[in-house]
Amino acid sequence: MSMLNIIINDVPLQVEEGTSILNAAKMMNVHIPTLCHHEDLCVAGNCRICVIEVEKDPNLVAACATPVREGMKIFTNTLKIRQARKHILELLLTEHNINCIKCSHSNSCELQNLALEYRSDEEVFIDLRKMPKPDMSSFSIQKDDSKCIRCTRCVRTCAQLQGINALTMAFKGNKAKMSTFMEKPMIDVVCTNCGQCINRCPTGALTERSYIEDVWNAIYDPNKHVVVQTAPAVRVALGERFGLRAGHRVTGKMVASLRAMGFDSVLDTDWSADLTIMEEGTELLSRLKKALVDGNKSVALPMFTSCSPGWIKFMEHIFPEMLPNLSTCKSPQQMFGVLAKTYYAEKKGIDPKDIVSVSIMPCTAKKYEANRPEMRDSGFQDVDYVLTTRELASMIQQSGTNVKTFKSEPYDSIMGESSGAAVIFGATGGVMEAAIRTVYEIVTGREVPFENLRITPVRGFEGIKEASVLIENTVPEYNFLEGVELKVAIAHGLANARKLVEAIKDKKVEYHFIEVMACPGGCLGGGGQPIPTNLHIRERRADAIYNEDEKMAIRKSHENKEVTALYADFLGEPNGHLSHKLLHTYYTERNRY
Amino acid sequence: MATQLKRTDLVFKEDMDCNALMHKVMKMGKDEFINQMMDSGLKGRGGAGFPTGLKWKIVKDSPEAVKYVVCNADEGEPGTFKDKEILDKACEKVIWGMALAAYIVGAKEGYIYLRGEYKYLSTKLKIAIDKMEQQIKALGINFTLDLVYGSGAYVCGEETSLLQSMEGRRGEPTNKPPYPGDIGYLGKPTIVNNVETFVNAMIIAEIGAQEYKKLGTKASQGSKLFSVSGDCCKEGVFELEMGMTVQQFVDEFGDGDTKAVQVGGASGFCVPRKEFAKTIIGFEGVPTGGSMKVFNSSRSMYNILENYLIFFEEESCGQCTPCRVGTQQLLKGVQAVKRKEKPKTYLDDLLRLAYTMKYASKCGLGRSVGNAFRSIIENFREEIVY
Numbered sequence: 008m009s010m011l012n013i014i015i016n017d018v019p020l021q022v023e024e025g026t027s028i029l030n031a032a033k034m035m036n037v038h039i040p041t042l043c044h045h046e047d048l049c050v051a052g053n054c055r056i057c058v059i060e061v062e063k064d065p066n067l068v069a070a071c072a073t074p075v076r077e078g079m080k081i082f083t084n085t086l087k088i089r090q091a092r093k094h095i096l097e098l099l100l101t102e103h104n105i106n107c108i109k110c111s112h113s114n115s116c117e118l119q120n121l122a123l124e125y126r127s128d129e130e131v132f133i134d135l136r137k138m139p140k141p142d143m144s145s146f147s148i149q150k151d152d153s154k155c156i157r158c159t160r161c162v163r164t165c166a167q168l169q170g171i172n173a174l175t176m177a178f179k180g181n182k183a184k185m186s187t188f189m190e191k192p193m194i195d196v197v198c199t200n201c202g203q204c205i206n207r208c209p210t211g212a213l214t215e216r217s218y219i220e221d222v223w224n225a226i227y228d229p230n231k232h233v234v235v236q237t238a239p240a241v242r243v244a245l246g247e248r249f250g251l252r253a254g255h256r257v258t259g260k261m262v263a264s265l266r267a268m269g270f271d272s273v274l275d276t277d278w279s280a281d282l283t284i285m286e287e288g289t290e291l292l293s294r295l296k297k298a299l300v301d302g303n304k305s306v307a308l309p310m311f312t313s314c315s316p317g318w319i320k321f322m323e324h325i326f327p328e329m330l331p332n333l334s335t336c337k338s339p340q341q342m343f344g345v346l347a348k349t350y351y352a353e354k355k356g357i358d359p360k361d362i363v364s365v366s367i368m369p370c371t372a373k374k375y376e377a378n379r380p381e382m383r384d385s386g387f388q389d390v391d392y393v394l395t396t397r398e399l400a401s402m403i404q405q406s407g408t409n410v411k412t413f414k415s416e417p418y419d420s421i422m423g424e425s426s427g428a429a430v431i432f433g434a435t436g437g438v439m440e441a442a443i444r445t446v447y448e449i450v451t452g453r454e455v456p457f458e459n460l461r462i463t464p465v466r467g468f469e470g471i472k473e474a475s476v477l478i479e480n481t482v483p484e485y486n487f488l489e490g491v492e493l494k495v496a497i498a499h500g501l502a503n504a505r506k507l508v509e510a511i512k513d514k515k516v517e518y519h520f521i522e523v524m525a526c527p528g529g530c531l532g533g534g535g536q537p538i539p540t541n542l543h544i545r546e547r548r549a550d551a552i553y554n555e556d557e558k559m560a561i562r563k564s565h566e567n568k569e570v571t572a573l574y575a576d577f578l579g580e581p582n583g584h585l586s587h588k589l590l591h592t593y594y595t596e597r598n599r600y
Numbered sequence: 601m602a603t604q605l606k607r608t609d610l611v612f613k614e615d616m617d618c619n620a621l622m623h624k625v626m627k628m629g630k631d632e633f634i635n636q637m638m639d640s641g642l643k644g645r646g647g648a649g650f651p652t653g654l655k656w657k658i659v660k661d662s663p664e665a666v667k668y669v670v671c672n673a674d675e676g677e678p679g680t681f682k683d684k685e686i687l688d689k690a691c692e693k694v695i696w697g698m699a700l701a702a703y704i705v706g707a708k709e710g711y712i713y714l715r716g717e718y719k720y721l722s723t724k725l726k727i728a729i730d731k732m733e734q735q736i737k738a739l740g741i742n743f744t745l746d747l748v749y750g751s752g753a754y755v756c757g758e759e760t761s762l763l764q765s766m767e768g769r770r771g772e773p774t775n776k777p778p779y780p781g782d783i784g785y786l787g788k789p790t791i792v793n794n795v796e797t798f799v800n801a802m803i804i805a806e807i808g809a810q811e812y813k814k815l816g817t818k819a820s821q822g823s824k825l826f827s828v829s830g831d832c833c834k835e836g837v838f839e840l841e842m843g844m845t846v847q848q849f850v851d852e853f854g855d856g857d858t859k860a861v862q863v864g865g866a867s868g869f870c871v872p873r874k875e876f877a878k879t880i881i882g883f884e885g886v887p888t889g890g891s892m893k894v895f896n897s898s899r900s901m902y903n904i905l906e907n908y909l910i911f912f913e914e915e916s917c918g919q920c921t922p923c924r925v926g927t928q929q930l931l932k933g934v935q936a937v938k939r940k941e942k943p944k945t946y947l948d949d950l951l952r953l954a955y956t957m958k959y960a961s962k963c964g965l966g967r968s969v970g971n972a973f974r975s976i977i978e979n980f981r982e983e984i985v986y
Contacts, residue, residue: 023810053919058960066967068958072775091922094956098925131949133942135925157919176770176919178754181928183918378873499749 011583013079028058028070028081035101037083040092042099042209043158044071046541047527049054049167054158056095056121057294059083066187067091067248068367094129101135103210104153111401112211115538118156144192146378147200147216147371154186155212158183161204166529170502171321173198188600190280197324199501201317201525202371202395202534215371215535218392219402225363225391226269233363234351235342236422237269239262239277240369240433240530241396245552247544248400249410254547256555259415265367266416268406276366276419277425279343281443282573283314284564286590287336287438288446289581291520292485295591307331307509309496312438314338316376319526319594321501326508327596335591339384339432340366340373343422344389345589351422351575365392367399369433369533372525384589385423393536424569427460427556434549435529436465436472439522443495446562450478450485460562464504466553468528468545469495470503473518481532494518500527606893608815608823610803611796612689618696619735621805622703622917626739630704634660637801640809641821646672646757646794647864648887652801655791659705659779662789663664669710669794670785674757677865679891682825683795687714687721687838690799695725695732695745697798700805701791702743705891710745711785713762716752733837738866740916758963759792761917773963776873780950794889796825817843820882830856830862830894831967847876849892857896865891866908867968872902873980902981905934905973912969923966926957929945930973934984944985947977 013524015032022031027050028250032039043054052072052336059070060079067088075081082088100122141151156177162185165174173196177186221584224235242258251257265273270282291310297303313319313334322333337345344366348359370393376382377390394402403410418424428444431437440462447455455462455476466473476493498504498516504523510516526532530544531552559566578585644650657669670862671694674882675683685692698710714722729745736743748766755761763785765771784790793801800822804812811895815822820842829835831851840849850858861871862888871879871886879885895904909931916923933950936942954970960965976983 038751051919053921053962055921055962065959069775069962088950091956091960094926094953095921095960098921098929101929102925132929132953133936135928135932154922171924179755179918180912180914180924181918182914182915183916183924192839288819471932 011077012077013081014082015081022075024074026075028075028132028198030066032070032077032081039070039083042117042121043072043160045160045207045242047168047207048160048163051159051163052101053140054095054156056092057476058088058091060085060088062493075402084375093125093127095335096121096125096129097132099156100127101130101132101154104136104138104151109226110154110211111214111217112208112538116211117209134539142193142217144194145198145200145216145375146194146373148198148202148205149214149216150193151212151214154183154210156210157185158208158209159185160209161185161213164203164207168203168500168502168552169199169201169525170189170505171197171199174204192336197598199317199324199525200375201501205371205534205536205538206540207568215395215398216374217398218374218394219398219438222365222392222394222402225365230361231363231366232271232361233368234267234272234347235265235365235513236276236279236340237265237367238340238369238433238530239280239430239552240400240533240536240548241367242368243433243531243548243555244396244536245400245410248397249412252547253544254551256551257410258530258555259417260410260413262418263413263416264403264406264408264410267408267413268402270365272419274343274422276339276343277429277432278422278567278569279339280429281426281567281570282590284338284344284445285341285374285570285574285581286342287312287334288442288449289440290334290336290448293582295519296487299491309521311335314368314432314438315523315525316372316399317532318406318501318504318523320372320375320597321504321525322599323594324599326512329508329512330594330596333594335593337382337590337592338373338376340368341376341389341592342590344377344382345385346422346573348385348387348389349589350573353577354421360464363391364389365388365394367394367396369396369530369536370526371534372393372477375533381592397535397537398500400537416523418578421569424567425559426564426567427559429567430555430559430565431552433530434466434552435524436497436522437466437529438554439465439497439520441564442520445565447476447478448563448565450481450488452482453480459522460556465495465497466543468549470500471498471507487573493520493574495520495522497522499524501525606844608839608841610823611686611693611799611825611839615651616693616802616806617733618692618802619739621802622696622700622736623740625700625703625805629659630660631705633805636804636809638779640804640812642797642800642804642812643883644794645796645800645824645889646886647677649883649887649918650945652793652797655781655793656701656704657786659789659791662782665791666788667705667707668769668788668790669698669705669707670762670790671698671710671712671795671798672757672759672762672792673712673714673795674762675718675795676754677759677867677889678908679829679862679865679893680827680889681695682837682890683825684718684721686799686825687718687725689808690702691721691725691728692732693802694795695728697801698745699732699736699741701793701798703730703741705791706793707740707790708744709847710904711748711766712745713748713756713766716750719749720839734924753917755917755963755965757952758965760963763790765969772919773965775962777883796890806817817880817882817884819884825890826888826892827890828853828892828894831858831899832894844881844884846871846879850876850894853892854894855896858894859897859899860895860901862891862893862895862904862972864888864971865893866972867965868981869971870975870979901976901983902934902938905976905984906931908972909934916965920932920962922957922961922965923969926953926961926966927969928970929953937985947981947984951977
């Protein structure tokens with residue numbers, strides 16, 4: 008890669024060929040404002056707020072979309088640029104619903120920040136606001152066109168990162184808008200509810216459907232026993248909303264603040280993550296046995312994980328013929344939910360109709376999952392309300408506290424204990440690593456042969472990862488696996504998942520077990536996590552997750568005592584009769600568009 | 601005072617033997633013909649005026665194996681109808697011009713992006729294409745030509761959105777660079793030229809750069825087709841030498857009461873009577889893709905401007921802010937001034953906005969909206985305000 012000499016604001020600089028003007032300026036700490044640009048996405052160059060001046064070019068050029076040329080003389084702060092930027096900002100504001108004080112994205116709104124930066128307090132131009140009603144049809148995602156600035160970040164997220172194309176631009180000119188196929192409501196389109204569009208929306212046009220009021224009402228209702236579960240990835244990101252750096256773990260402080268807010272019992276989704284490993288691991292072994300020993304050709308292999316509800320809905324829409332390959336295990340959230348209103352209710356002596364089950368998730372798809380009609384095996388809706396990490400942060404703020412100031416507290420019992428294997432569910436490859444730790448040990452009676460249980464081949468942010476484990480010297484019960492090389496793959500981001508599934512369908516690759524997470528980076532990059540998100544932030548959160556794992560006393564799911572107790576006191580055995588009734592589910596084919 | 605306009609008759613001249621011309625160019629050699637093209641000074645006839653020879657050279661010099669030639673026949677500029685006339689009366693020259701370009705740059709496939717409303721020409725075109733393909737095969741050149749139909753978006757006349765539309769995407773301009781000459785149709789180097797440009801390439805092949813250069817001026821060589829409409833004594837398509845003044849044009853075509861001439865359609869400039877004598881029609885003055893609309897004193901310039909702005913408000917692709925919102929603001933703004941809802945000085949705010957649109961828009965559409973706006977506001981302000 009050759010180096011080019013350029014001059015930015017009279018300062019000479021050498022940059023690699025192919026660098027955009029925006030990134031070149033960033034290298035020398037010259038800030039150029041952006042709106043349609045996002046590090047995770049391809050370049051659009053359509054908001055035009057990043058225009059800069061290049062010597063000898065009569066027009067301004069978009070810094071994000073223009074690569075540097077040898078000898079380029081760039082100016083980023085001239086009268087012409089300032090006038091253009093102010094104009095563009097004002098134009099956007101004439102279209103934008105500026106009801107900022109009532110907007111849940113007020114604290115992460117890039118348009119608002121720019122308006123403050125440029126002091127756009129006067130309204131020169133004519134009000135063009137159309138105020139269509141927000142689309143509230145989806146359980147997960149709320150779409151408010153009145154706040155859209157047509158930057159197409161959501162469209163590019165949906166197409167490029169997720170390969171879904173649920174969101175698209177429609178019409179042209181003054182009618183151009185972000186829309187769905189045939190302008191259908193969000194609930195009716197091929198939307199996986201992953202919420203990645205929300206994470207990348209620079210304004211509040213896309214937000215999660217909020218259930219904060221319902222949860223407060225439940226907390227304040229003296230007749231209700233409100234239990235809350237917290238997902239693994241929440242604890243490494245919540246702090247960002249309170250000014251802590253990305254990857255600062257706040258597990259114990261979060262527990263304390265939940266307790267202070269008035270939740271009757273603060274429990275951990277990590278506990279049911281360990282349970283998921285027991286169920287899913289057993290399911291995998293029984294599928295392998297049926298295929299290898301019984302020679303049953305109808306057994307669907309490879310088996311896919313089923314923890315990510317975005318991924319589940321993706322399969323139901325796009326690859327319904329592959330549904331048998333999905334593990335029938337419910338996600339940890341739903342396992343927890345059904346047990347909260349059965350096992351927990353029984354143990355604590357509470358009438359399940361008085362239990363309100365709340366979950367705190369890094370995810371918007373979980374909101375949809377909780378509302379699936381099949382998720383009522385306890386006789387009630389298993390999980391009543393799902394809040395995102397962002398909603399939790401708002402609730403903590405509303406309660407007048409700050410997560411930073413709390414002293415760490417432990418989770419309640421029962422259903423509060425967890426292992427390191429459960430924590431890493433929050434990162435891509437984590438479910439696989441947790442599963443291998445347990446399955447390998449069940450089959451061979453020995454720990455996995457990796458230093459300090461770090462199964463590094465399944466870690467990292469590569470789109471599709473592959474690994475294999477050779478199984479030798481098995482315990483007698485599993486001698487059918489003797490000498491088998493267990494082949495696994497991991498994908499994160501649905502565009503990667505699609506590639507992987509298509510390769511499997513075309514028989515180009517063969518695996519036994521595959522983990523898929525709908526969101527880039529896994530749950531830590533989920534659609535309910537604090538905004539902004541980018542690779543750097545996701546890496547920090549992942550580091551925090553793996554640190555938390557290593558600090559845990561128990562590192563393997565099958566050593567979780569509260570899970571063992573659950574089987575002894577209530578369920579019987581993994582994949583047993585009651586397990587099947589409560590912890591497993593089925594999938595439904597859905598429309599292709 | 602009026603001098604006679606120099607009429608030319610090259611485009612519709614009937615005795616051109618395209619097959620023989622192709623043979624002539626093959627004998628001449630590719631490099632020599634590119635030199636002829638560059639030497640002729642031919643600039644793109646769609647209106648933007650990029651040197652055609654240079655465009656061909658860039659594609660020719662590209663090491664890519666697959667290249668394409670695309671003819672932009674999405675004639676959508678208000679007041680332009682000369683491409684329709686060419687495709688109707690001299691489509692053979694267009695098709696052979698494309699074959700010539702394909703031969704020079706080494707393309708095997710070409711497409712005519714035909715405006716949807718011109719579909720009725722496709723039978724004629726297909727017959728001519730079949731004939732050309734056979735004849736050119738006999739010359740040892742493999743080149744196939746196909747028709748693609750536009751669906752009515754004005755912006756698809758812009759080359760990058762045209763290519764997007766051909767690929768089946770939303771017809772929206774993309775960032776430049778990369779230019780189509782480097783990364784065009786399906787990611788391959790692509791020549792995109794106007795219908796008339798391909799005919800001019802054939803004319804250069806026939807008469808040579810030296811003869812061609814004798815027509816027109818230093819900055820605007822050759823002759824050009826003009827679509828004349830409005831309040832004129834004769835209307836239609838006329839082939840005239842480049843470099844005449846608007847006065848000369850009006851003397852020939854005006855109805856004796858001409859107030860202004862809109863040169864270059866909605867995205868062009870409005871020339872008022874006081875500027876007629878000193879304004880040259882060509883790249884040194886007001887460039888045009890061929891649209892010449894003549895307005896007499898019975899016309900309201902406010903109505904004309906409003907009409908253009910309604911057109912742009914709808915025909916902007918809607919992706920970039922200055923164009924999508926700017927067009928709406930210009931329209932709503934002049935309407936508000938007319939209705940006395942905004943002060944007269946608001947026009948100055950709008951003029952500044954028009955400059956921003958010119959500098960900051962993503963493509964040629966947004967950049968040229970301000971042309972008509974500024975030239976009408978600056979010259980006919982009283983008609984807008986009162």
